[in-house]
Amino acid sequence: MTAFSPLAIGPHIVQPPVVLAPMAGITNAPFRTLCREFSGGKGLFVSEMITTRALVERNEKTMQLIRFDATEQPRSIQLYGVDPVTVGKAVRMIVDEDLADHIDLNFGCPVPKVTRKGGGSALPYKRPLLRAILNEAVANAGDLPVTMKMRKGIDDDHITFLDAGRIAVEEGVTAIALHGRTAAQHYGGTADWDAIARLKEHVPEIPVLGNGDIWSADDALRMMRETGCDGVVVGRGCLGRPWLFADLVAGFEGTGAYAAPGLRVVADAMVRHARLLGEWLGDEARGVIDFRKHVAWYLKGFSVGSEMRKKLAVTSSLDELSAQLSELDLDQPWPVGADGPRGRTSGNNRVVLPDGWLKDPYDCSGVSEEAELDTSGG
Numbered sequence: 001m002t003a004f005s006p007l008a009i010g011p012h013i014v015q016p017p018v019v020l021a022p023m024a025g026i027t028n029a030p031f032r033t034l035c036r037e038f039s040g041g042k043g044l045f046v047s048e049m050i051t052t053r054a055l056v057e058r059n060e061k062t063m064q065l066i067r068f069d070a071t072e073q074p075r076s077i078q079l080y081g082v083d084p085v086t087v088g089k090a091v092r093m094i095v096d097e098d099l100a101d102h103i104d105l106n107f108g109c110p111v112p113k114v115t116r117k118g119g120g121s122a123l124p125y126k127r128p129l130l131r132a133i134l135n136e137a138v139a140n141a142g143d144l145p146v147t148m149k150m151r152k153g154i155d156d157d158h159i160t161f162l163d164a165g166r167i168a169v170e171e172g173v174t175a176i177a178l179h180g181r182t183a184a185q186h187y188g189g190t191a192d193w194d195a196i197a198r199l200k201e202h203v204p205e206i207p208v209l210g211n212g213d214i215w216s217a218d219d220a221l222r223m224m225r226e227t228g229c230d231g232v233v234v235g236r237g238c239l240g241r242p243w244l245f246a247d248l249v250a251g252f253e254g255t256g257a258y259a260a261p262g263l264r265v266v267a268d269a270m271v272r273h274a275r276l277l278g279e280w281l282g283d284e285a286r287g288v289i290d291f292r293k294h295v296a297w298y299l300k301g302f303s304v305g306s307e308m309r310k311k312l313a314v315t316s317s318l319d320e321l322s323a324q325l326s327e328l329d330l331d332q333p334w335p336v337g338a339d340g341p342r343g344r345t346s347g348n349n350r351v352v353l354p355d356g357w358l359k360d361p362y363d364c365s366g367v368s369e370e371a372e373l374d375t376s377g378g
Contacts, residue, residue, distance in 0.1 A: 010145025217251030236343030240297025301335030
C-alpha cells in the first residue's frame, strides 16, 4: 500500500489528508460532529458556506452557523464574497474575535442566482477581481491559513483553473481544492481528475486537493495515486453516510474492512443526527424537520416501502421518527450498490452570467454585491 504524507494547512496537520466539503444546509455543526465521531477526530471538517456580507453585518443566522463545538479543532470556516473590501473585513473579524483557525474561500458555486451576478464559479474568470479578493483575505488573515476551492472554469471554452492557481500562489494562499468539473457541468457527467493532476504540476509550491466523484475510500486512494494530489475533499459521497469518514481513515491507514452498517445501525445514526440538529437549533421539532432532507440519503438502497418513505419525510418529533424506523426490517444488511453516487447528479449546459461577462477577463465592472446570497455548492 502506498503511504501518503499528512496534509499541511498552515500549522494544521491533517492526517489522513481528508476534508469534508462545505455543503449548504448539510455541513452544519451536527453533521460535522457525526462525521468527526466516525473518523475518530481525524481529518478536516469545514463549515457550510458563510457570506462575508452577512458575517460583517452579524446576521443572526450566520452567527449561529459559525458556532463550533468545543471539540472541533481546527475550526474551519468557508467564506463566500465578491467584494474585496468586505472579504477583508470578514477575515479581520474572524481573526480579531478568534472565530476560526482556518479560512477557506468559495469560488466553486455554480448556482445560477450566484453566477448571474458574477459570483461563485463565474468569478475566477475575472482575474484582477480574484487577485484582489485573495490579496485582501491573506493580508487580513494574520497567522490563519487561507485556502480556496474552485472549479475548472465556466465551461470548456472558458477554463480558468490554471490561471487561478497561479494567482493563488502569488497572493499567498496556503492550499487549493479543485472540483474537476466546470460550472456548466454542475454535478453531471464525470469529474476530470486529469485537471487535478495538471493543477498539481502547475502549482507545486502548495498543496492541491482533489474533489469530485469520491464515493468510497477506494475512490479517494485512487484519486491520490492517479493525480498526485495532496489530499481529497469529500462532498456528496458522505450524504446520509457519515461513516464514510471511518472508511477513509481505514483506507488511508490500512487498518481493516470498511463500514457496511445494517439498517439497525443506520436507523440509530438517523435518530442521533436528528437529535443533534434539535439540540443545535434549540428546538426538537425544528431539528427533526431539518433532518427530513437526509432521510432518502440514509435509506438509499434499503427495502423501505414508498408509504413509509413518505411518512418518514414528514416526521416532526424524535419519538415519531424512532417509532416509524422501528417498523422497518432493521435486520437488513448494507445494500449492494449503496456506496455509489448520491445527491445531485444532473448537469446543466448553460451558465447564467451577467451581460457581457465573457467579453474581457480583465474588465471587472458589473460584479454586484447582490451575488452574496445565502447559498452554496461547488
